[in-house]
């Protein structure tokens with residue numbers, strides 16, 4: 144059973160079909176590309192854990208999986224626990240979808256992370272902010288995709304940030320954290336049973352603050368050998384603290400002056416083309432590995448990376464409407480346009496719509512990311528909309 148049918152779940156659905164599984168896709172109705180290719184489609188809200196559980200029971204599913212979204216995590220946890228299929232327990236899934244629970248576990252287990260507190264009103268936020276030497280960040284405790292996450296540089300910014308966070312919090316719960324200065328990066332971690340089989344650090348590109356959204360990734364991380372010992376130690380502790388098992392996990396980190404600290408983590412693969420980028424560096428198919436793990440099959444992994452240094456960057460348009468002409472795409476790079484260009488595209492709150500990605504292979508981890516970013520910028524500038 145695959146939860147979600149968006150552009151990030153579509154490749155997972157495709158690989159599941161290709162390896163010969165009986166694939167049941169759950170998603171609300173809509174123009175989602177995964178629905179079109181789903182051998183069995185179920186019109187169901189993946190955040191409704193009772194509905195997902197009932198369906199999973201009726202279908203007697205052997206495994207359940209999602210990628211790139213936290214919307215169905217609680218449902219996954221319930222199905223895994225009640226059907227006794229491989230995967231992280233319900234409490235682990237809940238910790239991954241609630242930053243307060245996650246950060247309480249980080250604190251208890253002394254895992255480096257940003258200072259934080261839950262807040263109930265503006266005065267709580269002001270009090271925390273004034274006790275911090277630098278900026279802070281206000282965010283919903285239970286949302287994802289950087290929605291409602293705002294960096295706070297001064298007290299007057301707090302009110303709007305609280306509103307934005309409330310808007311996206313399912314439970315209404317909000318938290319404030321110290322803002323960690325430093326380079327943002329991440330890791331995909333393959334966990335079979337409770338064993339950490341592989342940690343793949345990667346670089347991140349995001350939009351600038353106050354609303355940072357991931358837009359590109361490269362693998363390997365340019366300083367992988369230097370950062371690996373400390374990063375892997377922290378990640379191992381964090382996976383154990385949240386009791387994650389049988390999943391490919393996505394970890395977000397910041398390299399601060401005091402060393403790496405975790406922003407957040409979750410028991411599913413990352414979005415923004417991370418399975419492609421990390422898989423292509425290691426010469427493995429991350430989707431296939433994640434599917435096998437969800438079925439309790441131990442993945443066969445190479446001892447060292449067998450693929451190519453590479454990076455991917457999302458392709459954006461900055462206006463809603465119909466695309467007139469897609470932008471320049473230089474040869475030699477891989478270009479994937481996922482939007483049906485006969486259909487109108489709609490910009491998000493940040494003012495852009497994602498229509499695909501460009502992937503660049505090369506010999507230098509820093510250069511491939513810069514080249515992908517540059518190619519995406521040119522593409523965006525030269526894309527025109529119908530008037």
Ligand SMILES: Nc1ncnc2c1ncn2[C@@H]1O[C@H](COP(=O)(O)OP(=O)(O)O)[C@@H](O)[C@H]1O
Pocket residue numbers: 257280282286287288289290292320321322323324327349355356357395397406407
């Ligand atoms: N404490 C922090 N310090 C620095 N940057 C942060 C912090 N918290 C969040 N961010 C930035 O905001 C982004 C989104 O925040 P995150 O907590 O990961 O929320 P979401 O679950 O919506 O992705 C992060 O990827 C990072 O760029």
Ligand SMILES: [Mg+2]
Pocket residue numbers: 288289395407
């Ligand atoms: Mg995040």
